[in-house]
Amino acid sequence: MPDSHFEEVRSLHLFAGMSDDSYARLMRAAYVQSFPPEVELIAEGESADFLHILVSGAVDLYAEWNGRRTSMATVRPVSTFILAATIRDAPYLMSAVTMEKSRIVMIPSQDVRQVFDEDGDFARAVVVELATCYRSVVKAQKNLKLRTAQERLANFLLRQQQRAGGAAEFDLPFEKRRLASLLGMTPENLSRTLRALQAYGVLVDGARVRIGDQQDLERFARPSPLIDDPAS
Amino acid sequence: MPDSHFEEVRSLHLFAGMSDDSYARLMRAAYVQSFPPEVELIAEGESADFLHILVSGAVDLYAEWNGRRTSMATVRPVSTFILAATIRDAPYLMSAVTMEKSRIVMIPSQDVRQVFDEDGDFARAVVVELATCYRSVVKAQKNLKLRTAQERLANFLLRQQQRAGGAAEFDLPFEKRRLASLLGMTPENLSRTLRALQAYGVLVDGARVRIGDQQDLERFARPSPLIDDPAS
DNA sequence: GCGGAAACTTGATCTGAATCAAGAAACTGG
DNA sequence: CCAGTTTCTTGATTCAGATCAAGTTTCCGC
Numbered sequence: 001m002p003d004s005h006f007e008e009v010r011s012l013h014l015f016a017g018m019s020d021d022s023y024a025r026l027m028r029a030a031y032v033q034s035f036p037p038e039v040e041l042i043a044e045g046e047s048a049d050f051l052h053i054l055v056s057g058a059v060d061l062y063a064e065w066n067g068r069r070t071s072m073a074t075v076r077p078v079s080t081f082i083l084a085a086t087i088r089d090a091p092y093l094m095s096a097v098t099m100e101k102s103r104i105v106m107i108p109s110q111d112v113r114q115v116f117d118e119d120g121d122f123a124r125a126v127v128v129e130l131a132t133c134y135r136s137v138v139k140a141q142k143n144l145k146l147r148t149a150q151e152r153l154a155n156f157l158l159r160q161q162q163r164a165g166g167a168a169e170f171d172l173p174f175e176k177r178r179l180a181s182l183l184g185m186t187p188e189n190l191s192r193t194l195r196a197l198q199a200y201g202v203l204v205d206g207a208r209v210r211i212g213d214q215q216d217l218e219r220f221a222r223p224s225p226l227i228d229d230p231a232s
Numbered sequence: 233m234p235d236s237h238f239e240e241v242r243s244l245h246l247f248a249g250m251s252d253d254s255y256a257r258l259m260r261a262a263y264v265q266s267f268p269p270e271v272e273l274i275a276e277g278e279s280a281d282f283l284h285i286l287v288s289g290a291v292d293l294y295a296e297w298n299g300r301r302t303s304m305a306t307v308r309p310v311s312t313f314i315l316a317a318t319i320r321d322a323p324y325l326m327s328a329v330t331m332e333k334s335r336i337v338m339i340p341s342q343d344v345r346q347v348f349d350e351d352g353d354f355a356r357a358v359v360v361e362l363a364t365c366y367r368s369v370v371k372a373q374k375n376l377k378l379r380t381a382q383e384r385l386a387n388f389l390l391r392q393q394q395r396a397g398g399a400a401e402f403d404l405p406f407e408k409r410r411l412a413s414l415l416g417m418t419p420e421n422l423s424r425t426l427r428a429l430q431a432y433g434v435l436v437d438g439a440r441v442r443i444g445d446q447q448d449l450e451r452f453a454r455p456s457p458l459i460d461d462p463a464s
Numbered sequence: 465g466c467g468g469a470a471a472c473t474t475g476a477t478c479t480g481a482a483t484c485a486a487g488a489a490a491c492t493g494g
Numbered sequence: 495c496c497a498g499t500t501t502c503t504t505g506a507t508t509c510a511g512a513t514c515a516a517g518t519t520t521c522c523g524c
Contacts, residue, residue, distance in 0.1 A: 044458055065378040066454050072373065084363040093370045093458055116359070120352025123359055127348070130362040131316040137369040138325045141304065144376055145416055146297040149481070176502065184377055189481055191503050206490085206502090222298050226276055226325055381511070408472065421511055423473050438472090438520085 008078050009053060009105055014125050022119040029111040034103050041096040041104070048085035048092055050106040054078065057102025060178060061094040071181040073140070074099070074174065083129060086112050099174060142227050149185045153193050154221035155228055156183060157202065161211055168214075172207045240310050241285055241337055246357050254351040261343040266335050273328040273336070280317035280324055282338040286310065289334025292410060293326040303413040305372070306331070306406065315361060318344050331406060374459050381417045385425050386453035387460055388415060389434065393443055400446075404439045 009015060015023055032055070035041070041052065044063055052059075059075040072094050075081050085092050086109040116123050143152055156179070164170035172179060180190035194204045200220045201212030211217055225232050241247065247255055264287070267273070273284065276295055284291075291307040304326050307313045317324050318341040348355050375384055388411070396402035404411060412422035426436045432452045433444030443449055457464050 063374045063378065063458075065374065065456060065459060068378050070374075070377040072370070072377075084366045087359055087363045088367070090367070090464055091458065093367055093374070116356065120355055123352055123355040124348065126359050127319055127355055127362060130359060130366055131320045134316045134362055134366040134369060135320070135322070135325055137366065137373060138304070141369060141373050141376065142295045142297065142302075142325070144373070145302040145304075146295065146300050186482060187502070188483080188504085192481090195503095224297060226295075226323065227297060232322055418512060419472070420474085420513080424511090427473095 008055060012053070012078055012080070014080060014083075014129050015122075017125050018115075018119050018122040022115045022122055026107055026111055026115055030105055030107040032103060032105050034101070035098045037098055037100050037102075039098045041098065042082065042092050044092050044095045046092050048082055048088075048090065048109050050108055051080060051086045051112045052082060052096070053080050053105040053107070055103040055105055057104075058099040058174070059102060059104075060097050060099050060174075062097070062181070063094050069181070070184070071178055073136075074178075074182070080129065083126065083133065087116065087126065087130075089113065099178075136230065139227050144184055146227075149183065149189060150193055150196060151221060152183045152185075153190070154197060154200065154202075154217055155223050157197070157209060157211065158214070158217060158221055158223055159228055159230075160209070161214070168212070169208065169210045172209060176207075240287060244285070244310055244312070246312060246315075246361050247354075249357050250347075250351050250354040254347045254354055258339055258343055258347055262337055262339040264335060264337050266333065267330045269330055269332050269334075271330045273330065274314065274324050274326075276324050276327045278324050280314055280320075280322065280341050282340055283312060283318045283344045284314060284328070285312050285337040285339070287335040287337055289336075290331040290406070291334060291336075292329050292331050294329065294413070295326050301413070302416070303410055305368075306410075306414065312361065315358065315365065319348065319358065319362075321345065331410075368462065371459050376416055378459075381415065381421060382425050382428060383453060384415045385422070386429060386432065386434075386449055387455050389429070389441060389443065390446070390449060390453055390455055391460055391462075392441070393446070400444070401440065401442045404441060408439075 009027075010023065015026075035057075041059065042048075054075050054077045056077050058077075059081065060071055061073045061075060061081065062069055062071045064070075075096075081096060082092055082094070084090075089109065116126060143155070147155070160173065161167065161170060176190055177187045180187045183190070185193070194202065197217070200217045202217060203210040203212060241259075242255065247258075267289075273291065274280075286307050286309045288309050290309075291313065292303055293305045293307060293313065294301055294303045296302075307328075313328060314324055314326070316322075321341065348358060375387070379387070392405065393399065393402060408422055409419045412419045415422070417425070426434065429449070432449045434449060435442040435444060
């Protein structure tokens, strides 16, 4: 991988602790590729031939069944996706599509598994990464089962505001239809739910969101670190 | 852990590959305990002081928010639970309660983390375990987001039938109220949905279920390995 | 075996959210 | 810059599932 993204990837937690030797082995087999928006990277059910690392851009992970489709998560740089399938040598459970122009490092799964077998430090880094992924899915499921659509949206907006540095105004990070799917509702219902949150000081104009009274919205949303905190 | 469950636990995938030395280290610190039904083992939000291994009985993992409660998963022997929190040294995301009389091995988290740091084989086994857990939660989320209550119930019954060796008749493995919560519906709705599945040959009497025409039920349920297969 | 408490069922009603159906607004490519 | 497409919004309607309210059955301890 003769590339300027070398440093970014090397500093990923997943690779930070491993030996230079193992890292070199991984990167020798890897290659970087640039994709335009809306490119299908992987399809659920396929075998996991590559570990993917998103270096820049954004990727949507989604799943389908019986003609229905739902967004499962959004991947932001710099992070890996479909690590579990790679390790288990099992079929992907989700499909992946670029949301914008994206640069992606791909490492053949067999190389990942080989280094994994030989380098204990790498194995430990994979554990931490997987444990984090696992916990984030558990949180997503709690969000889905314990909250109404309004509550999910309100908490999403609060988290988004945090990511914007606490500013009262910010832009939604992607299309509303994708947001709706991510939150487990229809686009129509998202529209209505956004208006319903006016009652708590939320004002929306296009992709621009203004949170008039954060306290008030929080009183309604009741964010919990055990659901909403991406770190913990 | 001077106990007859030694062999069962040792043969767990998680411990199978590690050195006798590391295993002994873990078990020296461990202890076994027997709990009656309905005992709260852990509460979400607490710090993960012990890795738990269910040797016999059954445990319900559930979560709460804002006064609402939902079952997240059922743990059956022999398997570990809350491994991710132990590794990450993070608070539990779920509470655990015994569903019946249960024997549980508890290993102090710090010992697990120490052996994890020193024994690469153990670290690798943890990875495989975590990857499996991760994939099972992803499947659960797909189930929840892509299927209606009827479809979730139909697929649950088919899986249950499989577990019963394909027999046309079998017993539900736990209370209906817990099943309802697990499937993301109310007990009332579960009752009605069970009756609705009569249209596909499902007959229920108490906890006893009879699947009259498996083909017919499958045509409705459309089970998919990427959601319903616990292994893949 | 009896009394009380759960768990379960059934019915009536209500409500959150999906669907259907048009418009309005925004983006896209020539 | 404009035609065409897609996204977003809004309204009307439908529907799945929740809630409320009784019953009924099952379970459990004395």
